[in-house]
Amino acid sequence: xxxxxxxxxxxxxxxxxxxxxxxxxxxxxxxxxxxxxxxxxxxxxxxxxxxxxxxxxxxxxxxxxxxxxxxxxxxxxxxxxxxxxxxxxxxxxxxxxxxxxxxxxxxxxxx
DNA sequence: GCGTTGACGAGGA
DNA sequence: GTCCTCGCCAACG
Numbered sequence: 153x154x155x156x157x158x159x160x161x162x163x164x165x166x167x168x169x170x171x172x173x174x175x176x177x178x179x180x181x182x183x184x185x186x187x188x189x190x191x192x193x194x195x196x197x198x199x200x201x202x203x204x205x206x207x208x209x210x211x212x213x214x215x216x217x218x219x220x221x222x223x224x225x226x227x228x229x230x231x232x233x234x235x236x237x238x239x240x241x242x243x244x245x246x247x248x249x250x251x252x253x254x255x256x257x258x259x260x261x262x263x
Numbered sequence: 264g265c266g267t268t269g270a271c272g273a274g275g276a
Numbered sequence: 277g278t279c280c281t282c283g284c285c286a287a288c289g
Contacts, residue, residue: 187284190271192284196287224270
């Protein structure tokens, strides 16, 4: 297996999220086998700024479908705008019909 | 090597 | 149904 850090594993999964789809931190953590470290997924996204990677972090939200990390973007409205551009309706900083747009890496990547 | 940090999740009241 | 508390675990300083 690749000797990549937990961070990079998160980045790889997030980068695989198809357009118009979203997932939760816990789902990614669970896919990586560390479902207990769902916080690490979000923490990894925080470090994305330090990297030159192109990570669609706007497609990653918490289990409530809430745009918890929108303040970590260039602009708090950027995240909602990105999702809206992909056909995902966001209102009150939360994704409408979140379940319909949910993308589970454990299923999509089909281990 | 240790303590702190976190864009979370689940359970309990 | 909402609000609060605990746990989780890897990276950073």
